[in-house]
Amino acid sequence: MPPPRRLVVWCPDWPVVAAVLAAGLDPVAPAAVFVANRVLACSQTARDNGVRRGMRRREAQGRCPDLAVCEHDPARDARLFEPVVAAVESLAPGVEVVRPGLVAVPAKGPAGYFGSEVDAAERVVDEVAARADAECQVGVADGLFAAILAARRGVVVEPGGGPGFLAPMRIDEIDYPGVDRGELVDLLRRLGIRTLGDFAALPASDVATRFGRDALVAHRAASGREERPPERRALPPDLVVSESLDPPVERVDAAAFVAKALAERLHVRLGELGLACTRLGISARTEHGEELHRMWRCAEPLTPSGTADRVRWQLDGWLSGRRGAQRPTAGVELLSLHPDEVVGAGALQLDLVNSATGEADARAGRAFVRVQGMLGPDAVLVGVLGGGRDLRDRVRLVPWGDERVPTLDPERPWPGRIPAPSPAVLPDSPWPAAVLDADEQPVRITDRHRLTAAPVRVVVSGGRSRTVRGWAGPWPVEERWWSESAALAPRLVTRVQVVLEAEGEVGEVALLLVHEDGRWWVQGAYR
The missing domain is CATH 3.40.1170.60 (MutS, DNA mismatch repair protein, domain I)
Structure with missing residues (x-):
């Protein structure tokens, strides 16, 4: 059929x-x-x-x-x-x-x-x-x-x-936006399978044994059948989760925050019943009685974060759209989620690497969402590593659940970047420091980016003084030299690494020192 x-x-x-x-x-x-x-x-x-x-x-x-x-x-x-x-x-x-x-x-x-x-x-x-x-x-x-x-x-x-x-279409047609099958396509090509017809001709049992579940889904699609077998479960009557919003919300960020909690509640209920959602209905009622509804179909069973993303996107479309048919005339006072199609939870499988930590990760995610519910979205932050020459530019903190996009491109070459290993300690704000030579005079940077004398002692804020056992540098970095904008002002910094003598119970410590605008700062510490 x-x-x-x-x-x-x-x-x-x-x-x-x-x-x-x-x-x-x-x-x-x-x-x-x-x-x-x-x-x-x-x-x-x-x-x-x-x-x-x-x-x-x-x-x-x-x-x-x-x-x-x-x-x-x-x-x-x-x-x-x-x-x-x-x-x-x-x-x-x-x-x-x-x-x-x-x-x-x-x-x-x-x-x-x-x-x-x-x-x-x-x-x-x-x-x-x-x-x-x-x-x-x-x-x-x-x-x-x-x-x-x-x-x-x-x-x-x-x-x-x-x-x-x-049948005559290229095998890479099974890798389309929203469904990442790039590795499968590459493997099939290396095995000499060039078209969807070649792939469909393989026995389904061999595909499942050799390539795994996702390849079996792709095999069904290449054969002209439904990607998911027609085994649908009867929906229990109490799967709908709703939240009344008082006062009604018109801002997307406020409504999306409620959506995160709703998504968690829905997936807890689905987990108790051994089900996973493949088609999600999102409904909203405004203060003026307008009824909004939209259905989202998913290639794979939804996860809590995937559900929250789709609810946020849909609310953004409703609340930020043009006045008229697309945009409601009042704030949302009721938000509901209801699965329209479910499959057995076995359809949502973890791989061998993640199977041991998947449940723990899910519990941790729910805990983070609860903390955000009590303290706000910025209470739980995740570090995202990006590009840049300055250590502080390379890490961006984003709220848990937001898209983890680096501020600067990590793939771009960054000449002058501090090489590995990175400092183990990065202070919230750089510590003021003084770098002294053998005559207890401040060490400065010349116009040719050279030290005026060898560092002998470093005094960090608070009066802590340590003798320098060795040092390396300087490494100057000149950024945005072409800019005339106040927001992107030119920046010239010089970095020096020093190793301090061990004192008492405190072992050997290395510091990353930065000279900028005539002053020295401790930007990081190696331990």
Whole structure:
């Protein structure tokens, strides 16, 4: 029995479209969105200049010097995609957001109402262009995976023609945004499997034994079947979790904070029943009685953080949208989550490395959320290592649950950066210090970045004095020498490493000293 027919609406390069729209850039300018220093999506103009998905930032900018670099922001993508979803929903009920830029609806209803699947697709394209001012492509096929690929090509695949439609396509089609199967694609290529048809021809038992569960899901999709087997569980009546908001909230950050707690409650209940959610309904009621509802479909069973992310994106789309059909006229007073489709919890499997710590990590995450609930989001911070020459520039603290994006690109070369190992102690603010020579005179830095004398003694704030046993440097770093902006003022610092003599029970200590604006500071200590 073939999978149910799906009508999929795809907005090409949506992360780039949303980033360009939010930044007010020229729509035809070359632009790309980056994640972990690699291209996630790029505009057609950038592709014409040689930029490709997965390319490193330096290579992409080398091929297209005028490339506009944008950071990935899922909340921005979802917020700006909401008018497109509303336009599709006005023609076809049962809209499921697969991800920002891609929505799916059952094809039977629109096809019957408008006369045919082709007519329904044409109406959806016109409606999205008129109501959301966005370009889209529509595809219809048996099953979600085949319909997604049909939408990329703007075609309608005849019923039962899914396997033949998929067979000649390249094997890398199973690795698409939102589903990372890059390692599987690379392995299949090395084994000589080049097309989806070659992959589908393998016995399912051999795929499961050799490659694992995710490969089996991809194998079902390549064969023209549903990615998940049709084993759906009856929904218990008490799975809906709701929270009344008093006073009603109109700010996304306040509503999203409630969403985190709701996501935790939902997943605790699902865990008790041995279930995992694969399709999530998000509902909200405003102070004026407006009812808002949206369905999110997921390629994999949702985790608590994945649920919270989707709720936050959806609230951002509702509360930050334009006045009218997309934006409510009052604050949200009731927020509800309800699973629309669940599978057995065995579908959410941990690998051998994480299986021992997965439950502990989940408990720790719930504890962090509770602390944030009592003390605020900034009460639990996580360090994110990035790039930079200064030690303090390389670490960014972000609230637990937020996207862990470094401030500076860690892949970029940073000449003058302190080499490994890094200091074990980094004070909240640098300690003032005095560096003295053999005559007890201050050691200074000349115009040629040389020391006026060898360091003999270091006096740290508080009067602690230690004899220098050895030292290395100086290493000057001149940053932003080209800038005339007050916000990005030029900076000249000189670093010196000193090893201090052991005294009493205190062993040998090494310090990282920084000379800036005529003064010495202790930036870090090695132990």
